[in-house]
Amino acid sequence: MLNREVGAEAMPSGSLTEISELTDGEIFQIFDRASHFRSMEEDGQRFTSSLDSAVVATLFFEGSTRTRLSFTMAGERLGAKVIDLAVIASSVSKGESLKDTCNTVAYSGADAIVVRHQSEGAPRMVSQWTGLPVINGGDGCHEHPTQALSDAYSLVCRFGSVEALANRRVAIVGDILHSRVARSLCSLLPRLGMEVVLVGPHALMVPRASALSAEVSYELDEVLSEVDVVYLLRIQRERIHGAAGVDGSSYRRRFQLDQRRLSEMRPDGLVMHPGPVNHGVELGVTLPDERSLISEQVRNGVLIRMAVFERAFGLDVKGGAVV
Amino acid sequence: MSKVSGVIRGGLLVTERGFRRSDVAITDGIVTEIGDCIADSGGETVDAEGLVVAPSFIDLHTHTRVPGGEESETLESVEQAAIFGGYRYLLAMPNTDPAMDSVGVLRSITDRLEKLRVTVEQSSAITIGRAGEQLVDIYSLAEAGVRFFTDDGTGLRSPSLMREALEMSALLGVVIAQHSQDPELSSGGSINEGTVSVRLGLGSIPESAESVMVARDIELLKAYGGNLHVLHVSARESVNLIRHARSEGLRITSEVAPHHLLLDDSRTGGFDPIFKVNPPLRSVATRMALVQACISGEFDAIATDHAPHSDHAKQKPFSEAAFGMLGLQTAFSAAWTAMFNHPGWDESELEAGLAWDQIDGLEPWQLVRLHRVISLLSFGPARIVGIDAGIRVGTNANLVLVDPRSEWVPSPGDIVSRSRNLPYLGMALRGRVVGQILDGSVVLREGKLCS
Numbered sequence: 158m159l160n161r162e163v164g165a166e167a168m169p170s171g172s173l174t175e176i177s178e179l180t181d182g183e184i185f186q187i188f189d190r191a192s193h194f195r196s197m198e199e200d201g202q203r204f205t206s207s208l209d210s211a212v213v214a215t216l217f218f219e220g221s222t223r224t225r226l227s228f229t230m231a232g233e234r235l236g237a238k239v240i241d242l243a244v245i246a247s248s249v250s251k252g253e254s255l256k257d258t259c260n261t262v263a264y265s266g267a268d269a270i271v272v273r274h275q276s277e278g279a280p281r282m283v284s285q286w287t288g289l290p291v292i293n294g295g296d297g298c299h300e301h302p303t304q305a306l307s308d309a310y311s312l313v314c315r316f317g318s319v320e321a322l323a324n325r326r327v328a329i330v331g332d333i334l335h336s337r338v339a340r341s342l343c344s345l346l347p348r349l350g351m352e353v354v355l356v357g358p359h360a361l362m363v364p365r366a367s368a369l370s371a372e373v374s375y376e377l378d379e380v381l382s383e384v385d386v387v388y389l390l391r392i393q394r395e396r397i398h399g400a401a402g403v404d405g406s407s408y409r410r411r412f413q414l415d416q417r418r419l420s421e422m423r424p425d426g427l428v429m430h431p432g433p434v435n436h437g438v439e440l441g442v443t444l445p446d447e448r449s450l451i452s453e454q455v456r457n458g459v460l461i462r463m464a465v466f467e468r469a470f471g472l473d474v475k476g477g478a479v480v
Numbered sequence: 481m482s483k484v485s486g487v488i489r490g491g492l493l494v495t496e497r498g499f500r501r502s503d504v505a506i507t508d509g510i511v512t513e514i515g516d517c518i519a520d521s522g523g524e525t526v527d528a529e530g531l532v533v534a535p536s537f538i539d540l541h542t543h544t545r546v547p548g549g550e551e552s553e554t555l556e557s558v559e560q561a562a563i564f565g566g567y568r569y570l571l572a573m574p575n576t577d578p579a580m581d582s583v584g585v586l587r588s589i590t591d592r593l594e595k596l597r598v599t600v601e602q603s604s605a606i607t608i609g610r611a612g613e614q615l616v617d618i619y620s621l622a623e624a625g626v627r628f629f630t631d632d633g634t635g636l637r638s639p640s641l642m643r644e645a646l647e648m649s650a651l652l653g654v655v656i657a658q659h660s661q662d663p664e665l666s667s668g669g670s671i672n673e674g675t676v677s678v679r680l681g682l683g684s685i686p687e688s689a690e691s692v693m694v695a696r697d698i699e700l701l702k703a704y705g706g707n708l709h710v711l712h713v714s715a716r717e718s719v720n721l722i723r724h725a726r727s728e729g730l731r732i733t734s735e736v737a738p739h740h741l742l743l744d745d746s747r748t749g750g751f752d753p754i755f756k757v758n759p760p761l762r763s764v765a766t767r768m769a770l771v772q773a774c775i776s777g778e779f780d781a782i783a784t785d786h787a788p789h790s791d792h793a794k795q796k797p798f799s800e801a802a803f804g805m806l807g808l809q810t811a812f813s814a815a816w817t818a819m820f821n822h823p824g825w826d827e828s829e830l831e832a833g834l835a836w837d838q839i840d841g842l843e844p845w846q847l848v849r850l851h852r853v854i855s856l857l858s859f860g861p862a863r864i865v866g867i868d869a870g871i872r873v874g875t876n877a878n879l880v881l882v883d884p885r886s887e888w889v890p891s892p893g894d895i896v897s898r899s900r901n902l903p904y905l906g907m908a909l910r911g912r913v914v915g916q917i918l919d920g921s922v923v924l925r926e927g928k929l930c931s
Binding site: 276297298335337 | 676681750751796
């Protein structure tokens with residue numbers, strides 16, 4: 158899958174640019190460590206500074222509030238120094254290439270880099286260029302692996318164990334075509350035994366969903382009653398070019414999760430969203446706490462990213478208790 | 481350069497009808513005798529046992545990058561790449577800076593082209609600045625000697641401009657070469673539309689972006705006449721459309737690129753921009769269909785689409801990197817490797833009316849496919865550019881020595897282009913051009929350049 162025969166510099170083993178780079182064992186390890194951090198958090202313990210003196214540079218070439226904050230919190234909780242390169246104000250705006258910018262960061266002493274970039278594959282290239290572990294904070298329409306790990310872990314916490322995810326069904330609803338979260342989820346959730354159905358208007362659906370190990374539906378009402386989780390996505394207007402016509406009112410009528418649709422779901426059916434939520438578009442109802450995992454996703458995002466940092470730095474840690 | 485005299489002994493001589501074991505005698509650069517056991521006459525003797533003696537190759541699709549792109553290639557470096565690849569002739573693409581769109585720009589490089597040993601014929605853009613809005617002065621350019629017109633890099637979108645260009649081509653006896661690709665269906669795309677593009681989330685270019693324009697151009701050709709050449713065919717439906725058009729007697733030719741025969745879109749799965757090319761590497765199924773189309777004689781030529789790019793144009797995130805790959809030095813090897821590896825040999829390939837002598841280590845069907853590769857690099861494109869490619873007594877010696885059995889792995893040190901964007905680094909290729917006589921002079925000997 159990631160085998161490159163030609164001209165490839167090897168990618169450092171701690172990098173995480175797409176889900177497929179993780180072994181099953183590493184996925185379990187990340188969940189175990191997140192649970193460990195979670196119980197420390199609940200007991201009010203201070204985290205150990207296991208990344209003491211390490212320097213993590215965050216390079217966000219696209220806007221971000223929550224993901225950037227989450228990576229910063231995760232790094233600092235483990236004692237790392239997190240330096241945010243203000244890309245817009247840096248020499249990138251003076252025409253410097255991505256390669257030169259990243260090499261500058263590497264030569265300046267960074268030990269790992271978090272990259273968010275509008276171009277698919279950019280984090281992978283940064284890792285090859287710099288030889289440093291690189292964590293993908295979202296690359297174009299490709300992947301957002303730490304988001305998917307946080308989401309899956311939120312489901313593990315809610316359902317009680319990884320085993321309890323088996324055969325549960327998730328509908329990912331919205332702008333599938335431009336969603337890096339959807340691609341990471343499609344790469345991760347089936348490995349945990351879950352079934353994924355992608356739901357959205359034809360103009361925002363991928364052309365060959367079978368390549369993503371998922372089923373497809375063009376009507377949310379058709380799948381509502383049969384899924385355990387509805388995972389809502391935002392329409393990424395900023396990535397929609399050209400002819401793809403998406404009418405706002407038609408979208409709301411067919412795909413908005415409103416009061417009626419919420420009540421047509423299974424009584425214990427869950428709702429998730431990677432944020433930011435566009436209230437009144439994909440979500441048209443105030444969710445009862447017991448039906449929403451949205452704030453859990455954010456909370457777990459920090460814990461998962463702590464575990465991903467540990468992996469990036471090759472820390473030899475023992476797994477905490479499995480939830 | 482001094483003209484060579486001597487005898488090439490024991491090689492398999494390629495003719496349009498097959499392979500014949502023959503000696504070839506050359507005196508002062510002229511082929512003087514072809515036959516068995518030719519007597520020595522004082523010149524040098526080349527032992528060509530196990531080698532193929534073929535007409536020098538002709539490329540219909542080279543980006544020389546001159547003027548304006550000398551950072552990535554120069555006329556001198558592209559000439560060297562051509563000699564290593566076995567080429568005597570290159571058709572230079574007009575997507576230069578400034579674009580080749582007037583007699584004035586053309587004249588600015590004529591003197592430099594004439595100094596080269598390899599023939600480099602410059603084509604012109606179809607539209608001014610290749611912008612697709614206004615036709616160049618086809619009449620004056622044809623009068624100045626231009627025979628090929630193309631906006632290569634982009635397809636000519638306007639059907640009325642294409643109609644006009646085709647009508648002019650009939651009138652003036654020139655060729656319109658189309659980069660068939662609908663700009664809307666390919667908009668924002670950098671990779672084949674398929675399972676790989678879906679997984680990577682990259683904008684994609686479907687095969688239909690090519691075939692809809694091929695279909696439109698064929699309809700225009702039918703309605704208004706003209707001479708159409710379809711560049712770098714990469715879609716299965718294009719092959720069917722062109723076959724049908726040819727059977728209706730339309731004046732249409734087509735080419736396929738070696739990389740579309742040997743590489744598929746799984747190569748792009750690691751986001752390596754070295755594999756970014758336009759049209760994109762297709763699915764395994766399409767790649768195999770294109771090789772089968774080569775074997776069945778659907779194409780007139782294998783053409784390189786040699787597209788040098790500097791490191792800083794290539795070493796970028798995939799969607800931002802430049803399209804294109806090097807191809808001149810490796811064209812024969814890549815195409816022959818693809819044909820050699822293609823499964824599903826059947827007896828019908830033998831019924832091409834060919835006659836051949838054996839060569840140790842190659843089965844008859846392999847010889848038939850080898851003949852096809854060499855023909856698509858020489859006789860086929862020679863017909864399009866009006867060159868008599870055959871090795872015949874009384875003509876200037878223009879021939880290559882090819883070792884079809886050797887295997888080699890291209891390394892960065894093999895590249896003579898100014899750029900390094902070769903997709904075959906580290907891959908085992910079959911067969912290699914080892915010698916070339918260009919216009920009666922030895923330019924490549926035992927795989928090394930002769931100055």
